[in-house]
Amino acid sequence: MTASPAPATLTARAQQASSRIVEDILTLVRHETGSYDLPSLATGLDLLRELTVQCLGRPDHERRHSGGACGDTLTLTYDGTGAGHVALVGHYDTVWPTGTLAGWEQPEPTEDGRERLGGPGIFDMKTGLAQGIWALRLARETGAPLPTVTFLFNGDEEIGSLSSRPVIEELAQRADVTLVLEPSAHGAVKTARKGTGIFQVTATGVESHAGLAPQDGASAITALSEFVVAAAKVAAPDRGTTINTGLFKGGSAINVVAGHATAGIDIRVGSAAEQARVDEEFDAIEVSDPRVRIDIDHAWNRPPMTLNSASVPLLDLAREVARDQDRGHLPDTAVGGASDANFVAALGLPVLCGMGAVGDGAHAQGEFIYVDTVPGQTALVAGLLGRLAEPLRG
CATH class of the missing domain: 3.40.630.10 (Zn peptidases)
Structure with a gap:
């Protein structure tokens, strides 16, 4: 110096x-x-x-x-x-x-x-x-x-x-x-x-006619809505962890039970321990209709x-x-x-x-x-x- x-x-x-x-x-x-x-x-x-x-x-x-x-x-x-x-x-x-x-x-x-x-x-x-x-x-x-x-x-x-x-x-x-x-x-x-995560969550359901056979369908949109509400509860602002679902899209037509939906979730964490907790709790989220499959891309973009x-x-x-x-x-x-x-x-x-x-x-x-x-x-x-x-x- x-x-x-x-x-x-x-x-x-x-x-x-x-x-x-x-x-x-x-x-x-x-x-x-x-x-x-x-x-x-x-x-x-x-x-x-x-x-x-x-x-x-x-x-x-x-x-x-x-x-x-x-x-x-x-x-x-x-x-x-x-x-x-x-x-x-x-x-x-x-x-x-x-x-x-x-x-x-x-x-x-x-x-x-x-x-x-x-x-x-x-x-x-x-x-x-x-x-x-x-x-x-x-x-x-x-x-x-x-x-x-x-x-x-x-x-x-x-x-x-x-x-x-x-x-x-x-x-x-x-x-x-x-x-x-x-x-x-x-x-x-x-x-x-903070460290950042850019998670993509995909719900795959079963399409059916919304009027003729709604019971045959399994709505990806409904299931993914349940998921993002549960995901928001994983946030812990007192520990520096925030969770925001910023993008949500799905379905093919108004009169079709949605067979597909995706959500983009922004996650901010202050420590590696919180990063691990978020991963664990996201994987533990369950939706009410077992016919819908939920796939989570745990994309941690930047470490704290x-x-x-x-x-x-x-x-x-x-x-x-x-x-x-x-x-x-x-x-x-x-x-x-x-x-x-x-x-x-x-x-x-x-x-x-x-x-x-x-x-x-x-x-x-x-x-x-x-x-x-x-x-x-x-x-x-x-x-x-x-x-x-x-x-x-x-």
């Missing part, structure tokens, strides 16, 4: 560059990149690469990993002058379908006059992408020793990082530390996140994230940088959402999440950022890079 660039210099440079950072944020937001729109994801990643090269020059190493049915993953590596290696991870896909931008209304300033900017994905997490790119530029401009930095931009985080997970895990194992540029929690870094021992020195270092930059104490927090940091933490590797935007409203029409926080968040990441020119030691 080496001495960081002068905090005042970084902060001042970030303030001076603020308008250009915000313009890059808006450039990314203006190009919509919904998780299921592959053509838009492809051009969005091209745009993100172009902005990175404009800001930092051509990378020393570059690789584009095909996502197949998902958005591609791009890694760009800029060699440093020190022995350290930092991974900066962020996703460019959003939950918003193409066309959302046209009807988006900009938020009014707050009552005390703070400027806010809104747009699909501006908070989660295009602001973090731009801030991460500019953080390396600002750190370079100080002339201080710097680590090698690898950016990883993935286009499938919002749907589970189905193709990018192995790329993320491989990079995290090569790097000394990973900083995930997801939005902050009102300025706090995120050191604990906790502040592991490897991440404690990284959090301490981030707090030192924040104090040096006159930010005061940098808080950390646990949140219910999951991110790609979950994968890194589960490997026992050092990681901090929530290094990006300050704002609110992720996945909601009102998502926004506070413009006045952009320089400070950028300077924080830049300051950390300056302290990681040599590998972090616990």
Whole structure:
């Protein structure tokens, strides 16, 4: 670990560059990149690469990993002058379908006059992408020793990082530390996140005519309705476990007893023990009609994230940088959402999440950022890079 660039210099440079950072944020937001729109994801990643090269020059190493049915993953590596290696991870896909931008209304300033900017994905997490790119530029401009930095931009985080997970895990194992540029929690870094399950439950019943022979049918819809009501009771909010059936479909016609139905269930857990309990209790659910078969796809997408021992020195270092930059104490927090940091933490590797935007409203029409926080968040990441020119030691 080496001495960081002068905090005042970084902060001042970030303030001076603020308008250009915000313009890059808006450039990314203006190009919509919904998780299921592959053509838009492809051009969005091209745009993100172009902005990175404009800001930092051509990378020393570059690789584009095909996502197949998902958005591609791009890694760009800029060699440093020190022995350290930092991974900066962020996703460019959003939950918003193409066309959302046209009807988006900009938020009014707050009552005390703070400027806010809104747009699909501006908070989660295009602001973090731009801030991460500019953080390396600002750190370079100080002339201080710097680590090698690898950016990883993935286009499938919002749907589970189905193709990018192995790329993320491989990079995290090569790097000394990973900083995930997801939005902050009102300025706090995120050191604990819930694990997520995306379960698909299928009910297979017996079709029959709803008027002529209803007794011959076994309704998959009725049985699956019983199942999801029972599944909701498995939730234990006091232990951090929530369960939400967000999708439900089935049947073939109004006058046919349904022979097929499916439900998509979102599960959040705070511990591996809760994950095991949910699995066991879901498998024990019974429905009233034995003619209906219930099949459960126990698809655990992300393991729970906790502040592991490897991440404690990284959090301490981030707090030192924040104090040096006159930010005061940098808080950390646990949140219910999951991110790609979950994968890194589960490997026992050092990681901090929530290094990006300050704002609110992720996945909601009102998502926004506070413009006045952009320089400070950028300077924080830049300051950390300056302290990681040599590998972090616990």
